[in-house]
Amino acid sequence: MKHIITVQHTQSVHHTNGMVGSWTDWDLTELGKSQADHIGNKLKDELTDKKVVIYSSDLKRAKQTAEEIAKYMGVKPVLRSELRERNLGKCCGKSVQWLRENMEGPEQTVDDKLFSDGESRRDAWKRLLPFFEEIMANDEEYIIIVFHGDLLSLWNAMYLGLSVESYYNVDIHGPAGGVSHMIVGDDGKHRVRHINDMSYIL
Numbered sequence: 451m452k453h454i455i456t457v458q459h460t461q462s463v464h465h466t467n468g469m470v471g472s473w474t475d476w477d478l479t480e481l482g483k484s485q486a487d488h489i490g491n492k493l494k495d496e497l498t499d500k501k502v503v504i505y506s507s508d509l510k511r512a513k514q515t516a517e518e519i520a521k522y523m524g525v526k527p528v529l530r531s532e533l534r535e536r537n538l539g540k541c542c543g544k545s546v547q548w549l550r551e552n553m554e555g556p557e558q559t560v561d562d563k564l565f566s567d568g569e570s571r572r573d574a575w576k577r578l579l580p581f582f583e584e585i586m587a588n589d590e591e592y593i594i595i596v597f598h599g600d601l602l603s604l605w606n607a608m609y610l611g612l613s614v615e616s617y618y619n620v621d622i623h624g625p626a627g628g629v630s631h632m633i634v635g636d637d638g639k640h641r642v643r644h645i646n647d648m649s650y651i652l
Contacts, residue, residue, distance in 0.1 A: 451591060451633065451635060451636055452586075452590070452591055452593070452633070452634040453591060453592050453593070453631065453632075454585065454593045454595065454609075454631075454632040454633075454634070455493065455593065455594045455595070455629060455630070455631055455632075456594075456595050456596075456597055456602060456605065456606075456629070456630045456632065457489060457515065457516075457519065457594060457595070457597065457627075457628070457629050458596075458597055458598070458599055458602050458624055458626055458627060458628045458646075459478070459482075459486075459507075459511045459512040459514075459515040459596055459597070459598060459626060459627075460478060460482040460483070460485035460486045460511075460626055460627045460651060461478065461479045461481045461482035461485060461626055461627070462476045462477070462478055462482055462511040462626070463476045463477055463478070463479055463511075464476045464511075465479070465482075465626060466479060468546055468547065469543075469544070469545050469546065470538060470541050470542060470543070470546055470548075470549055471511075471535055471598065472535050472536065472537060472538040472541070472542045472568075473509065473534060473535065473537050473538070473542050474542045474543050475509055475510050475511075476509075476510060476511050477511065477514065478510075478511050478514045478515065482511070482514075482515070482626075483514065483518060485626075485627050485651035486514065486515040486517075486518035486519060486627075487518045488650060488652060489515075489518070489519055489627065489629060489651060490518050490520070490521060490522040490523070493519060493522065493523075493629075493650070494522035494523065497523070497592060500591075500592045501592060502523045502525060502592045502593070503525065503528065503590045503592070503593050503594070504516055504519065504520050504523065504525055504526075504527040504528065504593075504594045504595075504596070505527065505528050505529075505530055505533065505585075505593065505594070505595045505596070506527045506528070506529055506530070506533060506595070506596040507529070507530065507531075507533035507534045507535070507597065507598060507601075508529040508530065508531050508533075509534055509535065509598070511598075512533065512596045512598060513527065513529060513596075515596050516594075516596040519594060519596070527596070530581060532577055532578055532580070532581040533578070533581065533595070533596070533597055533598075533601060534598070535598035535600055535601060536568070536569050536571070536574040536598075536600040536601065537568050537573075537574075538564055538565060538568040538569070539563070539564070539565035539566065539567035539568030539569075540565050540567055540568070541553075541564065541565055549564070554566060557570075557571070560572045560575070560614050560615060560617050560618070571600075571604065571614065571617055572614050574600065574601060575608075578601055578604055578605065578608070579608065582608045582609075586634070599623060599624070599626070602623075602624070603617075603621055603622055603623040604617075606622040606630075607620065609632055609640055610622075610640065610642075611640065622645065622646075624645070624646030625646065625648065627648060627650065627651040628645075628647065628648055629644065629646070629647045629648075629650045630642065630644055630645045630646055630647065631643040631644040631647075
């Protein structure tokens, strides 16, 4: 049995100031820190006496979310660059308005890029896939993974056995602070017990 808990990082500064997230290294807001603290406190009660491993993107907003959760688990997050948000290239550090006014082309397929120096969704999928396969193959039973929105939507598709091409037909994309419980049984079946549960931030 493997119990995977995915967490989309909580409120970040870029959620409040109209700027692009992506690889720009934003901090959590004070509200975001409080939300992450609440998530950790509630997960602590659910995972009492369990040996937990926490993985996180190395970008600040995810790392800070993971650190707030980890203090309740008595562990240190393992930072992985593979879990970074999708790289949108030259619009990093710019506003969302700038992105809309300057994008080089629409994303009509998973191979399209908003900006030529950024990642397509297939690029991000290929970056994430080795990590996904590592998690599925290792012997860790209780795992918390702190993600960003775009990468988490790709993880969800992988977990459900979908292909990257399914993205434009199926998109499981949640809000900041959403917590999902995914359980792989001894029979190998992939189960979802909760999806994007927002009660944890309260």
